[in-house]
Amino acid sequence: MRVAIVTESFVPSANGVTTSVLRVLDHLAARGHEALVVCPGPAPERYAGFPVREVPSFSYRGFRAGMPSPTLARHLDGFAPDVLHAAAPFALGAQALMTARRRGIPTVAVFQTDVAGFARKYGLSATAPGIWRWLRTVHSHADITLAPSTATLRDLAVAGIGRTAWWGRGVDAETYHPRHRTSEEGRALRRRLLGDGRMLVGYVGRLAPEKRVERLAALPPEDVRIVVVGDGPSRDALRERLPGATFLGRLDGEELARAYAVLDAFVHTGTHETFGQTLQEAMASGVPVVAPAAGGPLDVVADGETGYLYASEDDAALAGAVRLLAADPARRARMGEAGRRRVLPRSWTALGDALLGHYAAVIDLAEARAARLVASFERPVAG
Known part of the structure; x- marks a missing residue:
């Protein structure tokens, strides 16, 4: 199978879209498929043995955004994919889906970013209805739209986005x-x-x-020490709002895994997550989690079993959940063990195979459409 992946984000950017695209590419390589990546530049020339092609891009609030241009169509025509995978399509992905529709290429769109929710947080609430109208147009060109949580599927249905x-x-x-x-490095950290x-x-x-x-400023300073891992605008x-916190910057690989594992609790503060990948990583590390009862975390966290879900806009509830964990080390240990057991079946291998199934389904759908079209032209005209 030849898969063209057009993504709004790719390395060196670190976020959920990039991570999922990398794991998909790893799986395609392991299963012996061919792939092409088209993304905003700058980007590496290859990943997992697959070519990576850049399109013109610009920076906005720390994001690299790809600009629609004739370059994208040339890359797709040169590769001749069996299926197009649009990762978090908005601008570049919209052009990819429309181009694929014109060329009869089957398409899978992956919805990963609550763009309208982010617009509200950036003080652009008036643009949210227009963003959803645009997203309806974008996803209408996809044969299927995949979403990572039941909450997101409901949001898409309410917004009028079908075939999900x-x-x-x-x-x-x-x-x-x-x-x-418990490693020597972990204990020292x-x-x-x-x-x-x-x-x-x-x-x-x-x-x-x-x-x-x-919002971490709401946590009781007498009970906790705060660690922040990551970077951004x-x-x-x-650093000013959380003067007592330790900022470790962006970490990867074993350093990141170690930072998760030494925690007593992981707290997520954003309320517009379509999934919540960091919650799964913390749970795999044996750490109880505290997250808002909204969006993706509703599917990830078993409230009272692997951690706590708090009312999404209630900072006092967030702090109260942390106090419960601070007061009971045995509860933290139980929840950490339960969290790891919960995520163990969620391997990228299983999800990669499921994605290949979606690819095959839209290819079959396109072939059936083509066969019907041919049959309509070959049907004898009465009289």
Whole structure:
């Protein structure tokens, strides 16, 4: 199978869209398929043995955004894909879906970013209805739209976006593992971060307004030490709002896995997550999680079993959930174990195979459409 992946984000950008695209490419390579990546530049020339092609782009609030241009069509025509995968389509992905429709290429769109919700957080609430109208237009050109949570599927239905199905996110439970907590490096990191505090609470992710990391200021300083992992446009402002926190910057690989594992609790603060990949990574690391009862976390977190869900706009409820964990180390241990058991079946291999099934289904659908069209031309005219 020849798969063209057109993505609004790719390395070196670190976010949920990039992560899922990388895992899809890894799976395509492991299963022996061919792939092409088209993305905003700058980007590496290859990934997992597959060529990566850049399109013109610009920066906005720390994001690299691809601009529609004739370059995209040339890349697609040169590759001649069997199926097009549009990752979080908005601008570049919209052009890709429309181009594929004109060329009769089957398409799968993956909805990953609540763009309208982010617009509201950036003070652009008036644009949200227009954004949803645009998203309806974009996704109307896809043969199927895949969403990562039941809450997102409901949002898409309310917005009038049809032909949808669930496709979740996997987690690397071997990399994100509780063993890092008891390793020599893990124990040293924990001693350095915890100091004389009672509990180590962390956040991992992009530091941007829509993530609302400043809400960590509501946590009881007598109970916790705060650790923030990540980077982004809000970094300097957050250092001022959270003067007692330790900022580790962006981490990857084993360093990131170790940072998760040494925590006593993981707290997520944003309320517009279509999934919540960092929650899964924390759970795989054996760490209980606290997250808003909205969007993707509703599917990820078993409230009272693997952590707590709090009323999404209630900072006092957030702090109360952390206090419950601070007061009961045995509860933290139970929830951490339960969280790891919950995510162990969610491998990228299983989800990658499910995605290949969606690819095959839209290819079959396109072939059936073509056969009907041919038959309509061959049908004898009466009289």
